[in-house]
Amino acid sequence: MGATFAQKVLAKKSGKPSVQPGEIVTARPDHLLTHDNTAAIISKIGGELEKYGLDNSETPVIVIDHVVPASNEKTATNHKRIREFVAARGIKHFFDAGEGICHQVLISKGLALPGSLIVGSDSHTCTYGAVGAFATGIDRTEAASIMLTGKTWFKVPHSLKIELKGSLAKPVSAKDLVLTLIGDIGASGANYLSVEFHGDTAGLTMEDRITIANLGVEMGAKNAVFPVDEVTEEFLKQAGAPAGWEALWADPDASYVKTLAYDLSKIVPVVAKPHTVDNVAPVTELEGTEINQFLIGTCTNGRLGDLKVAAEVLRGKRVHPSARLLVLPASRDIMLEAMKDGSIEALVEAGAIMLPPGCGPCLGAHQGALAPEEKCLSTANRNFKGRMGCVEAEIYLASPATVAASAIAGRIVDPR
Amino acid sequence: MRVWKYGSDINTDMLFPGKYTYTCSTPEEILPHLLEDLDPSFAKEAGAGDVIMAESNFGCGSSREQPTVGLKALGIKAVIAKSYARIFYRSAINQGLMLIECPEAVDAFKDGSTVDVDPEGGLVKVDGKDYAFPKLPPEIIAIRQAGGLLDHVRAELQKRGTR
Numbered sequence: 212m213g214a215t216f217a218q219k220v221l222a223k224k225s226g227k228p229s230v231q232p233g234e235i236v237t238a239r240p241d242h243l244l245t246h247d248n249t250a251a252i253i254s255k256i257g258g259e260l261e262k263y264g265l266d267n268s269e270t271p272v273i274v275i276d277h278v279v280p281a282s283n284e285k286t287a288t289n290h291k292r293i294r295e296f297v298a299a300r301g302i303k304h305f306f307d308a309g310e311g312i313c314h315q316v317l318i319s320k321g322l323a324l325p326g327s328l329i330v331g332s333d334s335h336t337c338t339y340g341a342v343g344a345f346a347t348g349i350d351r352t353e354a355a356s357i358m359l360t361g362k363t364w365f366k367v368p369h370s371l372k373i374e375l376k377g378s379l380a381k382p383v384s385a386k387d388l389v390l391t392l393i394g395d396i397g398a399s400g401a402n403y404l405s406v407e408f409h410g411d412t413a414g415l416t417m418e419d420r421i422t423i424a425n426l427g428v429e430m431g432a433k434n435a436v437f438p439v440d441e442v443t444e445e446f447l448k449q450a451g452a453p454a455g456w457e458a459l460w461a462d463p464d465a466s467y468v469k470t471l472a473y474d475l476s477k478i479v480p481v482v483a484k485p486h487t488v489d490n491v492a493p494v495t496e497l498e499g500t501e502i503n504q505f506l507i508g509t510c511t512n513g514r515l516g517d518l519k520v521a522a523e524v525l526r527g528k529r530v531h532p533s534a535r536l537l538v539l540p541a542s543r544d545i546m547l548e549a550m551k552d553g554s555i556e557a558l559v560e561a562g563a564i565m566l567p568p569g570c571g572p573c574l575g576a577h578q579g580a581l582a583p584e585e586k587c588l589s590t591a592n593r594n595f596k597g598r599m600g601c602v603e604a605e606i607y608l609a610s611p612a613t614v615a616a617s618a619i620a621g622r623i624v625d626p627r
Numbered sequence: 628m629r630v631w632k633y634g635s636d637i638n639t640d641m642l643f644p645g646k647y648t649y650t651c652s653t654p655e656e657i658l659p660h661l662l663e664d665l666d667p668s669f670a671k672e673a674g675a676g677d678v679i680m681a682e683s684n685f686g687c688g689s690s691r692e693q694p695t696v697g698l699k700a701l702g703i704k705a706v707i708a709k710s711y712a713r714i715f716y717r718s719a720i721n722q723g724l725m726l727i728e729c730p731e732a733v734d735a736f737k738d739g740s741t742v743d744v745d746p747e748g749g750l751v752k753v754d755g756k757d758y759a760f761p762k763l764p765p766e767i768i769a770i771r772q773a774g775g776l777l778d779h780v781r782a783e784l785q786k787r788g789t790r
Binding site: 235247248251254255256259262263277278283285286289332333334336348349350351352353355356359360364398399402403428431433487574575576580593595596597598600602 | 638640644645650664780
């Protein structure tokens with residue numbers, strides 16, 4: 212019996228010839244991602260850091276992105292503590308407020324490598340499966356522990372195989388595909404599982420893969436991963452990633468708890484309705500739903516391709532007067548590119564409010580909050596009750612094309 | 628002892644709203660907002676020794692640890708659910724919070740049922756009837772028995788000594 216991707220990475224990283232699902236192994240992650248929560252993490256282990264020091268200064272990747280720029284004295288103080296910690300401990304990979312959302316920054320700076328093991332105190336750490344890394348979320352306490360010891364335990368997961376066939380018919384996007392998948396298997400459909408994408412993955416751009424892997428956690432997955440190909444290699448080259456990585460992939464005779472098949476040409480635009488991500492319906496069923504706020508951005512859909520799609524739809528048009536459109540690029544680099552290619556100009560001319568690269572409105576932590584009875588159509592990854600700061604508001608999730616087309620109408624429309 | 632019963636897919640935003648995640652980190656800051664958007668009476672009335680019972684996929688969503696930190700600080704005796712989301716499950720181990728996966732006990736529970744937990748014996752008692760739950764591997768029990776992951780790590784570092 213062959214090994215899955217998860218078995219291969221965890222065997223290699225724990226120094227074993229092979230591992231089996233269910234087995235518990237200890238391994239040293241190649242990177243540990245933390246963000247604004249770094250302040251809370253280091254406050255847990257102040258005494259230990261003094262006494263024993265940091266395990267090493269190259270594993271942590273710290274990005275200030277969740278509340279940027281600081282919204283009040285408390286968050287400003289958190290940011291200050293993080294900067295002081297970074298300077299005192301010589302943290303090699305630090306990205307201050309304004310650089311972008313942690314997942315976009317880590318992957319675009321070439322820090323996520325194929326076959327590497329990455330953990331992060333953020334649930335969307337699974338994003339790095341887009342480049343063939345084994346990446347998964349942990350809590351703050353575990354991040355603190357890894358700062359001290361450099362290691363943690365992993366239960367080798369069983370795996371779910373998803374066979375893709377054909378290609379998406381524009382304007383249908385990767386977001387529609389992954390929401391469809393979550394709608395089919397449910398919010399716990401991949402609980403504890405490593406999700407592997409097989410088949411016609413070569414036609415998916417790196418941006419598509421990032422969007423899909425990012426939403427792995429919304430089906431309960433431990434990680435979600437794509438095979439490494441020329442698209443990956445080109446992306447890593449552009450990102451300035453160091454050479455010497457080894458791509459790992461499942462053996463043809465590996466064992467899966469389940470295999471699902473999707474014909475990409477059959478995927479249609481969909482929307483996740485309040486208040487769970489698996490509450491998915493074709494956009495045609497929701498046409499006419501009036502929306503107060505539209506949001507394009509986040510670690511799911513804030514990349515250049517997403518902004519371009521939105522700009523193409525909105526160029527020369529206006530956001531509906533009864534609604535507002537918020538746009539947050541996923542990083543400063545993306546924002547710059549979108550300025551150069553005219554996308555941001557088109558969006559702002561159409562009436563968009565530009566927010567700094569970061570996470571804020573997605574989790575109700577900063578800017579763009581909703582009022583009771585308001586509805587938001589967003590490209591984000593979660594529509595949970597209260598998520599955007601108000602428990603009596605409703606959040607709908609869709610692709611950038613659907614959000615942009617709907618922003619003109621002031622209500623949900625089919626982007627086709 | 629009171630049993631708080633909730634449904635499926637209870638996410639961490641419902642257990643602790645995202646808007647507080649970067650301003651509330653200590654138990655004192657967390658407790659007033661615990662389960663705020665799920666059940667506003669919980670923070671006012673829940674106390675040490677209480678039990679939470681839920682359907683499947685409890686704790687899905689964000690990796691924020693305020694829910695597990697808060698429930699542990701409050702003295703919740705155990706959470707009993709049909710299944711958990713993995714980051715939450717791991718976080719509970721890290722905080723030394725007792726999570727029990729026991730679908731049969733959840734199905735047996737009705738309004739007004741009495742519930743008791745015997746962690747060492749691996750049993751949940753609902754209305755006097757025993758329901759066994761699977762025990763965790765020894766590596767994981769060691770973390771919980773140390774009082775949580777950081778206490779476990781402190782003991783390890785102490786043994787290793789300063790570098």
